[in-house]
Amino acid sequence: MIQEYCPNQIHALIEKFSQKLANFLYPYVEVRFMEYIGDYMRTNNEAFRSIENYLTSKSTNKAKKLRGEYVKKCLVLKMDESQEFHDEFEGIKVVWCLKKNVPKTNHSVSFYAADDKRYYLLTFHRKDRDFVAKSYLKHVLEEGKNVGLSKRQVKLYTNCTGDNGGKWSHVIFEHPSSFETIAMNSKKKKEIVDDLVTFSKAKEYYAKIGKPWKRGYLLYGPPGTGKSSLVAAIANFLKYDIYDIELTNVKTNAELRKLLIGITSKSVVVIEDIDCSLDLTGERKTDSGNEKDKEEKKDVNQASGEAENKNKMSQVTLSGLLNFIDGIWSASTGERLIIFTTNYVDKLDQALIRRGRMDMHIELSYCGFDGFKMLAKNYLSIESHPLFDKVRCLLEETNVTPADVAENLMPKVANEDAEASLERLIQALRTSKEEAKMKAEKEAEMKAVNSSEIVAEDKEIKEKIGNGKS
Ligand SMILES: Nc1ncnc2c1ncn2[C@@H]1O[C@H](COP(=O)(O)OP(=O)(O)OP(=O)(O)O)[C@@H](O)[C@H]1O
Numbered sequence: 397m398i399q400e401y402c403p404n405q406i407h408a409l410i411e412k413f414s415q416k417l418a419n420f421l422y423p424y425v426e427v428r429f430m431e432y433i434g435d436y437m438r439t440n441n442e443a444f445r446s447i448e449n450y451l452t453s454k455s456t457n458k459a460k461k462l463r464g465e466y467v468k469k470c471l472v473l474k475m476d477e478s479q480e481f482h483d484e485f486e487g488i489k490v491v492w493c494l495k496k497n498v499p500k501t502n503h504s505v506s507f508y509a510a511d512d513k514r515y516y517l518l519t520f521h522r523k524d525r526d527f528v529a530k531s532y533l534k535h536v537l538e539e540g541k542n543v544g545l546s547k548r549q550v551k552l553y554t555n556c557t558g559d560n561g562g563k564w565s566h567v568i569f570e571h572p573s574s575f576e577t578i579a580m581n582s583k584k585k586k587e588i589v590d591d592l593v594t595f596s597k598a599k600e601y602y603a604k605i606g607k608p609w610k611r612g613y614l615l616y617g618p619p620g621t622g623k624s625s626l627v628a629a630i631a632n633f634l635k636y637d638i639y640d641i642e643l644t645n646v647k648t649n650a651e652l653r654k655l656l657i658g659i660t661s662k663s664v665v666v667i668e669d670i671d672c673s674l675d676l677t678g679e680r681k682t683d684s685g686n687e688k689d690k691e692e693k694k695d696v697n698q699a700s701g702e703a704e705n706k707n708k709m710s711q712v713t714l715s716g717l718l719n720f721i722d723g724i725w726s727a728s729t730g731e732r733l734i735i736f737t738t739n740y741v742d743k744l745d746q747a748l749i750r751r752g753r754m755d756m757h758i759e760l761s762y763c764g765f766d767g768f769k770m771l772a773k774n775y776l777s778i779e780s781h782p783l784f785d786k787v788r789c790l791l792e793e794t795n796v797t798p799a800d801v802a803e804n805l806m807p808k809v810a811n812e813d814a815e816a817s818l819e820r821l822i823q824a825l826r827t828s829k830e831e832a833k834m835k836a837e838k839e840a841e842m843k844a845v846n847s848s849e850i851v852a853e854d855k856e857i858k859e860k861i862g863n864g865k866s
């Protein structure tokens with residue numbers, strides 16, 4: 397009505413006056429921190445999590461309505477909905493409240509849980525606006541982040557299938573692997589730990605050199621050498637969440653990008669057995685028509701026939717994956733490790749694993765004496781034993797995986813002593829050595845037969861040529 401009947405100047409005056417009146421009657425400013433950001437590609441709002449941590453640490457003694465949750469097997473009391481919490485910082489008073497947007501229609505079915513529209517509402521006097529924006533919120537976010545780090549529970553995410561493709565589901569990650577339990581060359585282990593520590597503290601450095609804050613690791617080696625265990629140890633060490641992508645369940649490059657947007661910072665993105673996941677070299681090989689390579693690829697994939705069937709449903713291409721690793725979208729989340737594991741490093745496209753994309757190539761190999769000592773310490777609680785020398789000699793003469801060594805060291809009956817386990821291991825190493833010797837002899841024999849056949853054929857051809865001449 398005002399707009400219709402009043403001239404513009406009067407309209408502006410009325411608006412100014414009503415604003416002043418509202419400010420006079422309600423001199424407070426309200427700020428909302430939503431739990432998720434965005435409608436289509438919804439992502440976790442890290443500010444919400446930090447505020448939640450901050451308030452949880454502060455409000456349990458004061459708030460009257462609390463909510464109990466298990467975190468790391470401990471009961472944690474959190475502020476419940478509609479419960480107000482009055483905070484004071486350097487003489488400034490503010491009020492926090494956890495609220496929820498109730499959907500207008502009851503029948504709308506959402507994929508997200510019922511509390512997907514939650515938000516924290518911060519209310520403070522407008523005279524404190526500058527102080528709250530510049531100092532108080534900085535203090536809350538920093539403290540909340542620190543609390544979060546100290547009680548952080550590592551989560552294991554995997555990509556959903558079917559209609560929920562492009563979304564993640566998760567469980568609490570409770571793998572006990574750590575750098576203390578991983579058997580590998582101690583020098584190599586130290587190198588990895590140093591690299592991880594340097595990476596996790598290098599935010600400013602990455603910003604300075606203009607690179608997204610991420611790092612790629614390629615873990616390769618025979619089955620049972622500890623690739624998956626190392627991934628778990630890395631996640632536990634850094635307290636980063638694991639995002640384990642099953643590429644064969646991702647239908648398109650767009651779906652892969654959607655998954656990428658859903659990954660939070662402080663995460664380890666893992667693609668296990670990358671060589672079996674998809675025919676990622678397909679595009680290039682079709683161009684060159686390299687049939688031999690295709691055959692070899694087939695051999696590798698035979699081990700996972702099921703995966704091959706799924707591949708047909710997946711249209712993720714090598715370029716889609718390369719974009720996932722370091723395209724423009726990949727910079728949208730914070731610190732992140734990307735880890736590929738494979739048994740067949742030679743089969744991978746060089747573009748996928750070149751330095752800069754996979755910065756560190758880590759070979760996990762057969763068990764050496766160093767690795768054995770670590771396993772003996774973990775499995776048998778011993779650091780030396782008269783039988784160690786025998787084990788050392790045998791390990792130098794034969795190739796066995798840490799998984800095989802670990803299996804032999806595991807007690808088979810209750811109260812079995814260390815000596816019995818070591819004897820069993822020695823026996824297994826001898827058998828493996830014998831088998832390797834027999835295999836080598838057989839191969840040599842086959843080679844000799846083949847070469848004698850070739851010599852006989854050569855001789856026959858020469859004789860024929862000689863007869864022809866005469
Ligand atoms: N280096 C290692 N240190 C300690 N334990 C190991 C190591 N390697 C293997 N193991 C033991 O063997 C089991 C299998 O190891 P893991 O799954 O990590 O091997 P992998 O290299 O991922 O094998 P694959 O290539 O078949 O996936 C683990 O549960 C662990 O107990």
Ligand SMILES: [Mg+2]
Nearest residue numbers: 623624668737
């Ligand atoms: Mg594995």
